[in-house]
Amino acid sequence: MAFVAEVGATAERSAAYVGGLAHLFAKSLRLLFSSPLKRNRGFQRAVHQAMVAGVGAIPIISLITFFVGVIIALQGAYQLQRLGAIQLVASLVSISITRELGPLVAAIVVIGRSGSAFAAEIGTMRVTEELDALETMALDPVAFLVVPKFAAMAVMMPCLTLWSDLMGVLGGCLFGVVSGSFTFGSYLIATRDVLVMHDVTTGLIKSLVFGLIITAVGCQEGFATGVGPEEVGRSTTSAVVVSIFLVIVVDLFFTTLFYLARGTS
8 A cells, every 4th residue: 555655646746747847838938928038138048048058069969969870870780781781771870860869869968968057057046045036126037037948949959950960960971981882972862862851850849849848847946946055956967867757758759659640641
């Protein structure tokens, strides 16, 4: 009975947590359209968040996805050579990157860089009572802090995913040119022939949802920070762990949904 009670309590806490994320997103969406970022300061905050969370992540995302593309090509070629189908390396890399690994790698990098930073920023403001100061000045902390982050991430995550896709394909191209039977042009042509718009849009839809999840979890953990510097560290760690878990779950959901949609079409 104790085990059943613990399972029930965990399910209740999980449902309450997801409900809190949905409430924060709904409030941010309402504030975004009721008092949009037409005001100069709000627009500037959104641009600043886009530069920090998006542009600042380009170097590390480029490096990681390039190496991931090379790794996929190496592992795929090992098996495809035994079947005499080494020419399918370009197909394997391009589809794997655009559908799954491109948006997933971009999301995990952004979680480590920006999701944790959101939680630490708002958590520190909670500890130092700056959030209370904002409310005293009749400034809604959600409108002032969260809405620009949502706007920035909704724009930058699909852009980062497109860049991640490109770098992953180039990584596979490096292997194809050096160790395969491809030239640079023939590899790109093979990639173009196998990819369809559905492959790219699948990753973009995932990346948009990933960006919203990362922002919601980071801000929610920041607002839930307790008293003391240790609580800021706890919130930061929790934001990273929960974001990665939810991103993987949502990725599984969308992958299954798109698979079933293609299977019935």
